[in-house]
Structures are given as C-alpha cells and as structure tokens.
Amino acid sequence: MCGKDVEWSGNPFRPFCTERCKLTDLGKWAADEYRIAGGPLTDDADNQDDIEEV
Numbered sequence: 001m002c003g004k005d006v007e008w009s010g011n012p013f014r015p016f017c018t019e020r021c022k023l024t025d026l027g028k029w030a031a032d033e034y035r036i037a038g039g040p041l042t043d044d045a046d047n048q049d050d051i052e053e054v
Contacts, residue, residue: 004017016022028034 002017002021006014006017008014011017013019013022016025
C-alpha cells in the first residue's frame with residue numbers, strides 16, 4: 001500500500017509491511033475500490049434451464 005520494501009521473512013503482515021497497510025487494503029476491497037475484470041453477471045434464476053440434474 002505505502003510502497004515500502006517489505007521484509008518477507010518473519011513478517012506476520014506479509015505481503016504488507018504493517019497491519020495498517022493490510023487493513024487499508026482490506027478496506028479498499030470492502031468499499032469496492034478494487035475490481036476483478038470478468039463477464040457480466042447473470043441471475044441464477046435465468047440459468048436454471050442450463051443446470052443438469054444428476
């Protein structure tokens with residue numbers, strides 16, 4: 001988050017440098033500031049015909 005070099009060995013917060021950076025990153029995910037690219041979402045009810053019964 002802050003751009004500092006991170007000591008990997010013995011660092012309980014890796015890949016972050018501190019707990020503060022770790023929690024800041026988690027907060028950004030929770031606030032939808034990060035997104036993962038993908039196709040459009042569909043409603044599961046629309047896909048019921050596509051599900052095969054076993």
